Amino acid sequence: MQTTGISLLLELYDCARLASSDDRTLAQLFEEALKIAGFEAVDHLAYRFPGQGVTLIYILRQSHAALHTWPESNYVSVDVYSCGVPAAVRPALENLCASLAQKLAAGSVSTRFVERGDLR
Numbered sequence: 001m002q003t004t005g006i007s008l009l010l011e012l013y014d015c016a017r018l019a020s021s022d023d024r025t026l027a028q029l030f031e032e033a034l035k036i037a038g039f040e041a042v043d044h045l046a047y048r049f050p051g052q053g054v055t056l057i058y059i060l061r062q063s064h065a066a067l068h069t070w071p072e073s074n075y076v077s078v079d080v081y082s083c084g085v086p087a088a089v090r091p092a093l094e095n096l097c098a099s100l101a102q103k104l105a106a107g108s109v110s111t112r113f114v115e116r117g118d119l120r
Helices: 023-036 086-103
Strands: 003-015 041-048 054-060 062-068 075-083 108-116
Touching: 003 086, 023 041, 023 054, 023 062, 023 086, 075 086, 086 108
Parallel strands: none
Antiparallel strands: 003 075, 003 108, 041 054, 054 062, 062 075
């Protein structure tokens, strides 16, 4: 099977550092985690929901990444799509998971990987 890439669906629960993080700090944490994992951000957009969380969207040289927060629940969801051979990209996505879990002091983590674009 030849695929176009791989998606990461990451859920971070009980994030101790989320409530004290402003939009700028969250963006910096996400950018650092992406860089550590080997992804290159070429542009980004942030949106603060009134009285609630934030959404960060990054265009990556490899594709795209999004981070969504629910500070009232200490919950963060992350979606990343990366082009390329899934077996080669997966270690970078696993590094991203570990980095974000550490930076946000997540109490528990759930990850799912989905290979995309079956080009038979």
